[in-house]
Amino acid sequence: MAEQFFPEVDAPIAYAGIDSTDPLTFRWYDADRKIAGRRMADHLRFAVAYWHSFNWTGFDVFGAGALPRPWLYDTADPMAAAHRKMDVAFEFLAKLGAPFFCFHDRDLAPEGTDFAESCSRLDEMADAAATHMETTGVELLWGTANLFTHPRYAAGAATNPDPEVFAYAAAQVRHCLEVTHRLGGANYVMWGGREGYETLLNTDLRRELDQMGRFLHLVVDHKHRIGFEGPILLEPKPYEPTKHQYDFDVAAVYAFLQRYDLTDDVKVNIEVNHAELSGHDFAHEVDYASAVGILGSVDANAGDDRLGWDVDRFPASVTDHVLALHAIVQAGGFTTGGFNFDAKLRRQSVDRMDLFHAHIGAMDTLAHALVIAVAMLDDGALEDVRVQRYHGWDGELGQAILDDGCSLEDLYGHVLAGNEVDAPVSGRQEALERVVARYIDQARHVGP
Ligand code: XLS
Ligand code: NI
Ligand code: NI
Numbered sequence: 001m002a003e004q005f006f007p008e009v010d011a012p013i014a015y016a017g018i019d020s021t022d023p024l025t026f027r028w029y030d031a032d033r034k035i036a037g038r039r040m041a042d043h044l045r046f047a048v049a050y051w052h053s054f055n056w057t058g059f060d061v062f063g064a065g066a067l068p069r070p071w072l073y074d075t076a077d078p079m080a081a082a083h084r085k086m087d088v089a090f091e092f093l094a095k096l097g098a099p100f101f102c103f104h105d106r107d108l109a110p111e112g113t114d115f116a117e118s119c120s121r122l123d124e125m126a127d128a129a130a131t132h133m134e135t136t137g138v139e140l141l142w143g144t145a146n147l148f149t150h151p152r153y154a155a156g157a158a159t160n161p162d163p164e165v166f167a168y169a170a171a172q173v174r175h176c177l178e179v180t181h182r183l184g185g186a187n188y189v190m191w192g193g194r195e196g197y198e199t200l201l202n203t204d205l206r207r208e209l210d211q212m213g214r215f216l217h218l219v220v221d222h223k224h225r226i227g228f229e230g231p232i233l234l235e236p237k238p239y240e241p242t243k244h245q246y247d248f249d250v251a252a253v254y255a256f257l258q259r260y261d262l263t264d265d266v267k268v269n270i271e272v273n274h275a276e277l278s279g280h281d282f283a284h285e286v287d288y289a290s291a292v293g294i295l296g297s298v299d300a301n302a303g304d305d306r307l308g309w310d311v312d313r314f315p316a317s318v319t320d321h322v323l324a325l326h327a328i329v330q331a332g333g334f335t336t337g338g339f340n341f342d343a344k345l346r347r348q349s350v351d352r353m354d355l356f357h358a359h360i361g362a363m364d365t366l367a368h369a370l371v372i373a374v375a376m377l378d379d380g381a382l383e384d385v386r387v388q389r390y391h392g393w394d395g396e397l398g399q400a401i402l403d404d405g406c407s408l409e410d411l412y413g414h415v416l417a418g419n420e421v422d423a424p425v426s427g428r429q430e431a432l433e434r435v436v437a438r439y440i441d442q443a444r445h446v447g448p
Pocket of ligand 3 (some may be wrong): 271273274310312342
């Protein structure tokens, strides 16, 4: 076995209960504990993101990175470095006890001098990953093709003005989808980072949307051809790096999927930080996706109240996640999806162990939020209030309106006949905020 990169951790991180003071233990995440009919691990389906955790130096726009990732600075033999990176990634996954990982093709294997070499490099690394997965039991939540780093994609991939770039992107996705399939991936993700525009001065928006619809149909057709059963997931984001991204938010993606007849095969991968950038709460995006039947998976991270870009912090606020967990469990939970930590360490987090602290904290945050959400669901804490709030719609008038049993003229007559509106009823927001606060407080007592 290769030399260990994290020798300080000699056994998988264990659950030790909420009073544990050992930072290398879980206080809430108890993988095998049954809650709301499933193992906690099966509710949360945690995944480690290969790119931020192992393929990122910590650079920012003002300075180079200094995170201890020696394989990223060793450029003499890129494939040897890719193998070293993978050994460390699986050492980390096994020691953390995360059941899944996610990758971009270019995280696993560096791009070659031509397309054929890029493919053979990825195949070599996929074989190595298959061996590691076999040994560790770690599975693949999703794979994706990086269609945004190389300069050829500066003006987009599917939405590029040059069809040769469209073709190149299609070839890259075809290969990456097959690698994902070979590794048993549960989903295939597409984040359209450069599918948007910098200025409308040079942009034919309608044409670009048609190109994107066409691209997605090619991907869906290929998925069926090779028997890949997982969904294709689009990952909404409003902007960055582009000024405007077409997959702006869940609602925009849903409109796009309907227009191009793709709702049967494509769902969404909702990222918390992207939700915030689009002006929504994370829970709003989850609720919307679940309402229209396209909830797929989640990229768990956190923004920053005062920074308007994708800062990708590890999630640390339980309160921020309770409502979203409530919506996910209420929708029946994940099927193929899970929580992927699309999150970066801060640039100053140069201790090797920081990667453990980040993931352990994030897993505990979401497990804690899950415990609270399930307690609220069990008691009907919000549901009873919601049912009561809309109960009028179960009556004669409500049903007639919904069932198309009346016209505008009928409603005019109804009100004219003296059916005045009763005094408005309280929306009870503050009282409900108090209810949620109580469940958060009491989770200590009902928790494990
Ligand atoms: C970038 C996205 C990206 C996708 C995968 O903002 O979150 O990391 O998740 O390409
Ligand atoms: Ni993401
Ligand atoms: Ni992101």
